[in-house]
Amino acid sequence: MEKLIITAAMVGAETTREQQPNLPITPEEIAEAAQACREAGASICHLHVRWDDGTPTQDRERFRETIEAIRKRCDIIIQVSTGGAVGMTAEERLQPVALRPEMATLTCGTVNFGDGVFLNPPGDLERFAKALKVNGVRPEFEIFEAGMIENALRLWRKGLVEPPFHFDFVLGVPGGMPATPKNLLFLSELLPPGSTWSVAGVGRHQLPMAALAVVLGGHARVGFEDNIHYRKGELAQSNAQLVARVARIARELDRPVATPEEARRMLGIPRPSGVV
Numbered sequence: 413m414e415k416l417i418i419t420a421a422m423v424g425a426e427t428t429r430e431q432q433p434n435l436p437i438t439p440e441e442i443a444e445a446a447q448a449c450r451e452a453g454a455s456i457c458h459l460h461v462r463w464d465d466g467t468p469t470q471d472r473e474r475f476r477e478t479i480e481a482i483r484k485r486c487d488i489i490i491q492v493s494t495g496g497a498v499g500m501t502a503e504e505r506l507q508p509v510a511l512r513p514e515m516a517t518l519t520c521g522t523v524n525f526g527d528g529v530f531l532n533p534p535g536d537l538e539r540f541a542k543a544l545k546v547n548g549v550r551p552e553f554e555i556f557e558a559g560m561i562e563n564a565l566r567l568w569r570k571g572l573v574e575p576p577f578h579f580d581f582v583l584g585v586p587g588g589m590p591a592t593p594k595n596l597l598f599l600s601e602l603l604p605p606g607s608t609w610s611v612a613g614v615g616r617h618q619l620p621m622a623a624l625a626v627v628l629g630g631h632a633r634v635g636f637e638d639n640i641h642y643r644k645g646e647l648a649q650s651n652a653q654l655v656a657r658v659a660r661i662a663r664e665l666d667r668p669v670a671t672p673e674e675a676r677r678m679l680g681i682p683r684p685s686g687v688v
């Protein structure tokens with residue numbers, strides 16, 4: 413088995429300070445959290461940014477400021493979100509891609525998302541894939557249900573994305589595919605050979621899904637974007653605390669944790685992040 417890649421999804425667009433008082437919001441807070449997650453074993457940070465009042469934004473300059481702050485502190489792979497928040501336009505969501513980060517997400521279809529709809533029609537998928545390609549940004553396909561894998565492969569057939577592919581199964585979103593071991597196995601078996609995958613279990617599913625990924629040879633995403641608790645009834649102290657637990661479980665199971673440099677090699681990322 414390859415070493416374990418742990419992705420820290422530290423901010424998201426939905427979690428609030430009221431729900432999780434230790435949510436990082438400003439560029440400096442996010443950079444500090446990224447460094448702590450890196451030290452705890454994360455090799456990728458999945459990045460959303462906020463205005464100082466906590467409002468989610470895809471503003472390019474806010475991303476630039478945050479990425480520069482992270483870069484001053486550590487070598488973690490920066491994966492910008494192109495999902496943003498429900499209701500944002502494709503144009504808004506695509507802004508950080510022009511900064512030419514190492515990775516960006518590419519959600520592969522529309523899904524109900526709590527009370528809203530996370531809209532990703534076919535034309536937008538192609539537009540996002542082209543924007544990533546032009547800027548030399550490696551996609552991570554976000555998969556909320558099984559049909560989305562086929563949508564990703566359609567982009568491949570159209571020459572808009574190139575292998576090796578990395579998928580992230582986001583399981584347990586109200587409206588998406590439930591976070592069950594059967595679903596995780598089923599999804600992982602649909603991928604083309606040579607692909608890598610991670611899983612982001614939402615809420616109480618974060619820990620069991622991460623543990624399953626460790627034993628199945630997948631990779632794990634944890635953090636306040638998807639889950640604010642350490643255990644039932646107990647808020648997590650920090651994103652790094654959640655990362656550290658997965659790293660500990662992996663070491664106990666004899667699965668070493670990848671450094672960012674090792675993760676870059678595994679994911680076919682040719683160069684360190686360049687913010688232009």
Ligand code: KMH
Pocket residue numbers: 424425426493494495496497498517518519525530554
């Ligand atoms: N905030 C969600 C609506 C991504 O980052 O690419 C979308 C999301 C996915 O978080």
Ligand code: ZN
Pocket residue numbers: 421424425458460493495496637
């Ligand atoms: Zn996200």
